Amino acid sequence: MKYLIIILTLISTGSILYGFLVPSEFSEKFIGFGVVGIFLIVIPLFSYYRWKGKDVKDYMLTKENLDKMRERQEK
Template sequence: MKYLIIILTLLALGSIFSGLILDVPYAQKLIGFGVLGLFILVFPLFSYYRWKDKDPKDYMLTKENLAKMREREGDDRKI
């Protein structure tokens, strides 16, 4: 999965840069397909790859997590 994301990112960026550099009639389409590739393919795959083994509740602001943050903040003030 990691290598697929890297390859797709490089292809999308290559399409964008070639559309900017080359003077061809379809240069705007190259830029557009590169941007679409980043937002439709690369970003969702990257997000899934990074979040697949994590619990979203650990990142939500619940009462328990706020209490933990306040405890840590109090520990930092003592130093």
């Protein structure tokens, strides 16, 4: 999964750069497909890969977590 994300990021970035650097009839479409690739494919895949197996409650500001933070601050 890690390598797929890297490859898709490089392809999307390459598409954006190709659209900016090579003047052609479809340069705006290359830029658009690169941006869509990053924001609709790469970022969700990256988020899924990084959050897989983690409990979301550990990162929420619940009463228990706030109490734990206050206890750590007092020490």
